[in-house]
Amino acid sequence: MPYLSxxxxxxxxRQALSLLSSPHRLHAAILAGLAVQPVTERILWRMxxxxxxxxxxxxxxxxxPSWQHLVDEAGWPGADGGEPRIADYTPLLERIALGKExxxxxxxxxxxxxxxxxxxxxxxxxxLKEHTEQPDSARRPRGFRVxxxxxxxxxxxxxxxxxxxxxxxxxxxxxTPAPGLTTGPTPTSGPAVSITSRDILRFHKxxxxxxxxxxxxxxxxxxxxxxxxxxxxALLQGIGxxxxxxxxxxTLAPAPEAAVTNA
Numbered sequence: 001m002p003y004l005s006x007x008x009x010x011x012x013x014r015q016a017l018s019l020l021s022s023p024h025r026l027h028a029a030i031l032a033g034l035a036v037q038p039v040t041e042r043i044l045w046r047m048x049x050x051x052x053x054x055x056x057x058x059x060x061x062x063x064x065p066s067w068q069h070l071v072d073e074a075g076w077p078g079a080d081g082g083e084p085r086i087a088d089y090t091p092l093l094e095r096i097a098l099g100k101e102x103x104x105x106x107x108x109x110x111x112x113x114x115x116x117x118x119x120x121x122x123x124x125x126x127x128l129k130e131h132t133e134q135p136d137s138a139r140r141p142r143g144f145r146v147x148x149x150x151x152x153x154x155x156x157x158x159x160x161x162x163x164x165x166x167x168x169x170x171x172x173x174x175x176t177p178a179p180g181l182t183t184g185p186t187p188t189s190g191p192a193v194s195i196t197s198r199d200i201l202r203f204h205k206x207x208x209x210x211x212x213x214x215x216x217x218x219x220x221x222x223x224x225x226x227x228x229x230x231x232x233x234a235l236l237q238g239i240g241x242x243x244x245x246x247x248x249x250x251t252l253a254p255a256p257e258a259a260v261t262n263a
Contacts, residue, residue: 002060002089002236004251006048007067008082009055009074016074020047020055022203023245024212029074030057033065044238044249046107060089060236060249092252093232100225101170101255107218109242110148110157147215151195154217159191165239165250166230167223169193193221201245214242222255 009016019026031039041062048056059065067075067084076082148154162169172192201214225231238248 001064002062002093003064003086004089004092005059005061005065005067005084005086007057007059007070007084008076009057009070010076011050011052011055013074016055019074020050023201023214024203024205026057026246027244029070030059032069033059033067034061034063035066036063042237042243044236044243046246046249058249058251062236093235096225096228096231098225098228102223102225102252103221103255104167104223104250104252105218105220106158106239106250107216107247108158108240109214109216109245109247110154111215111241112146112148112157149215151198154195154198155191155193155219158193158219161239162223163226164230165234166225166227166232167234168226169221170224172222191221192223193219196220212245214245214247216247223252 009020011017011020019029027043027045030043030045031037034041034043044060046058048058050056064086067086071077071082071084075084148157159169169191171189195217197218199216201212201216203212204210205212235250235252239250240248242248
């Protein structure tokens with residue numbers, strides 16, 4: 001039975017600052033909330049919001065977790081609003097029906113696979129060197145994951161992956177202003193999805209280890225269910241790479257009435 005949790009952290013506490021500065025450390029702290037160790041189940045999480053006064057993390061687990069260690073070390077022990085909220089995720093999965101519309105939010109790491117990166121990292125250079133030193137008969141080219149950098153590339157990434165994950169992104173509702181009220185170009189329709197934030201995360205998995213760099217994007221919009229099984233899988237398994245670093249968690253909400261415009 002899957003569970004969706006929301007955990008509040010206090011960014012003014014030293015341990016919270018340490019966790020919030022490193023997706024690797026935060027992921028390890030989240031895994032510590034599960035009783036069966038080592039953890040083999042799929043864990044999805046993302047930063048829902050982060051301010052100097054309060055940070056909230058969403059976590060999806062297959063088993064019921066306990067977040068008391070995070071509350072005690074980095075949260076608001078004993079304070080009103082400080083207790084984590086843990087909800088059964090099954091009712092949402094059961095509401096998914098063909099043709100139904102939902103609002104959605106997804107923080108992801110949009111990437112593409114290329115045979116040779118334009119600006120290879122230290123790790124990629126090592127792979128390229130290893131590959132060129134192999135005998136011709138043993139050479140098997142492998143692609144490199146390269147982040148999409150522009151907003152248009154990132155929007156295209158989610159639009160081209162929607163079908164395989166069981167949904168379509170419909171056209172946004174565009175309300176044409178009354179005659180005489182238009183001061184600019186006439187509004188045009190487009191996919192009901194926008195980019196609400198973009199970031200580049202840089203951190204080290206281990207002390208003195210190589211730097212990890214992730215390009216992250218948060219999408220918000222409206223989707224229509226086209227394949228119930230595929231969408232449930234996307235909700236439980238995530239979308240895109242870097243899931244251990246807070247990427248790929250897709251969440252749904254009642255379909256918004258307001259129009260959604262492109263970023």
